[in-house]
Amino acid sequence: MTWDLELRGVTKRYDGGGAPAVDAIDLGVESGEFIALLGPSGCGKTTTLRMVAGFVVPSAGRILLRGVDITDVPPHRRDMGMVFQNYALFPHMTVRGNIEFGLHSHKVGKEETARRVARALGLVGLTAFEKRYPRELSGGQQQRVAVARVLALDPKLLLFDEPLSNLDAKLRGQMRHEIRKLQKEIGVTTLFVTHDQDEALTMADRVVVLNQGRIEQIGTPVEIYEHPQTRFVADFIGTSNFLAGSVSGGGDDPVFTTPGGLRVALTGSPAREASGVLAIRPEKIEFVESDVPDRIEARISDVTRLAGMIEYVLTLHTGDAIMIREQRRPGVEERASGALVAVRWRPQDVRFFAG
């Protein structure tokens, strides 16, 4: 199949040595997909996006758009629309002028331009604002102009560079929803860079998790969350408890043991003996009655009250510490620090990472 966007071995090295900012990225994006590039700052996600846009020249690798190699094509000929972090609206032009700019640059005729501007404004709900200047608009409105500006060109690819990081939380949530809705309506392939995992997991069809220039994992939000393939992903996405220890007795019944003596049965087969970490998410651990088999006994050592839930830090009888989160529910009492409790988890909710 032909990917809509394909990155083959795309690499970026900077002078002065050191590790590459982007290290041999391979990625294939299907038509109409919404892909989130997610990772901590410095992971190479923005550099990758800028290479796709043409503002940064790759040190190695090729970039293909609908099968055509565009690696050497200058940015103004790539037929992609980019929405910048600070919107980058032209301050000396009205909203209308901003949207017309791209159309004029592509030599679109007068009538067609007018039609497209009207359509773009309508899509983002800013029809009444066309004569305003950017400085007269709120952050959210400026954001929408930036989106309208690129939509008017019917680009083959939409690129977003952390566009929502300057908005307040409530507006951010709203804009996420709107952008995604718009994207689905139009069906344009999209690359969305963010450091906010909630954003990535709620908006994207697939998430590309990046760390230090390399891809850690590509998958749907559910896959990333429920089946992290590397320790980094397990740690970066959501929260995980990590217990150091080693696996022994390979074959059918591998068992993970911590230095404190905690033994955990693992499903699946880490095949060999290895040391590493065991990861389990707080919400996958539940409190159980003290007579349930397979339970693990622990003492509550810390209680933190958050909005809507309570976090407990437990010290297991083996000395290991884990964290549990429990939703506040009617009928469930808050437990006290120092109390003796029992917990349990399912073997399939546990992951082991060697190293």
Next chain:
Amino acid sequence: MGELKARSGAPEGAVPYLLLSPNVLWLAMFMAGAIVMLAGISLQVYEAGKGILDEWTIQNYVQFLSDPFYRDVLWRTLALGAWTTAGCLILGFPLALLLSRLRGMRRSVLYFVLLLPLLTSAVVRTFGWMILLGNNGFINKSLIGLGIVDEPIRMMYTMTGIVIALVEVLLPFMVLALDAALLNIDPHLYEAAQNLGARRARVFAKVTLPLALPGIVSGSVLVFTLAVSAFVTPSLIGGPRIKLMSTLIYQQSMGLLNWPFGGAIAFVMLFTIFALFVLTFRLTARPRGG
């Protein structure tokens, strides 16, 4: 929309060099080239009637540096630089303190007042001083009228007069340099010092002055350079009798056509300024704490 062709036009990497090259080439010719040529000519000799001889020699430099008359000129020029710098520092600091504390409109107004003298050419300002400094000028008339002196103080055609005028001419440079440094000082430091019991004078001596040092240094180097190389003000106020390096260069090269000697004096001046830069750089480069 639009075919995706390979890149056209100049490769992206060449653009900055294309943008810079006209300017760089221009300077290479009309500044670097000229200076190099002057250096070359300073190593030749001029003979009246014969023109510039075709032999290389450091005679010009030797003459300037060994002849007591010319050495006097050198010291006098350096002294002018020193006095002017001192004057600019003393008068410039209060003004800079004021400027750095102002904000908004008032700051813009004072800033403009500072820039205004720079917009009026040196000739105009020097002419104003000629009117003020004469034996019958406004200053002397006022001093006599107020009974402070019985006879007019001679200021025109003296070094004193030159310094008075030159300090005014160069004051804006010092103020701007000091202001820039003062703005960099975190205002909370003053409050912290006062909170710890320091009175105003102590705050000034122990906090303001040391932290403003970079501005003091850069302003002083700038003013010294401009004072040592000043021509208009010293020549008009000092008159033909007071010999400084700049007036000597002019007289030798334009009056006597002795370009080689004029060039040598010019390079001694350049060297002095350069030495000052290097000295300042060495003294102010702070060793990295370890």
Next chain:
Amino acid sequence: MLKALNAVIIIYLLAPILVVVATAFTTTAYPVFPPEGFTFRWFEKFLASREFVESIKVSALLATSSTFIAAILGTSSAIALTRFPIPGKALISALLLSPILFPTIVLGLALLVFSTRIGLSGTFLNLVCAHVVLITPFVIRMVMVSLARFDPAIEEAARNLGAGRWRTFFLITLPLIRPGVLAGSVFAFILSFDELVVTLFLTAPGLQTLPIRIYTYVEYSSDPTISAISTALIAAWLVIGLPVYARFLSVRR
């Protein structure tokens, strides 16, 4: 206390300008401060003098040509230094800005020697070349300030929307740096018009600029004509400079 001291210093700073402007109107035959009487006759005298009026034309032509070239050189250099990564940028920047610090008396002599050797001496072109060297750094400085004031992503956005480099420059960059280019150009013009020392070395009959005429006049005589000319110049610079300066300062993004 500080305020009183500063008031005195400011008076000291403005004293010669005030004196010159005041004596432009005196009825006495030599400049006297405080002036006596009020007359415009020195202005008339200066406007009637063919030499002075000629020199104004020379200065104006020289300043205009030099500023035009300096604006182009300065703007391109400023863009290159601000928007592109260049190895040794700090060094190049220092070099391009160095004419501000360089002693004009030395540069004047150096250019005299140079221009004579390459056969350019005594020409108007020679003066233009010299002035461009002196005034371009000021254009560079001002344009760099303007460039720093807006988000470079705006230029990237323009390119992303289909504008090539030229289109981006003319429709986006230039309008946004216009205050800086204008302020730099006005400042450069005034500096070129007022320039004396280097011009003194390179001047020739027929190429006498106004500052040179003033200088030679002042050396031998001092009558209020000079005050009148100076006052006219100050007024002109204020009229041209103030609005441009105000606009440049007020542009805040």
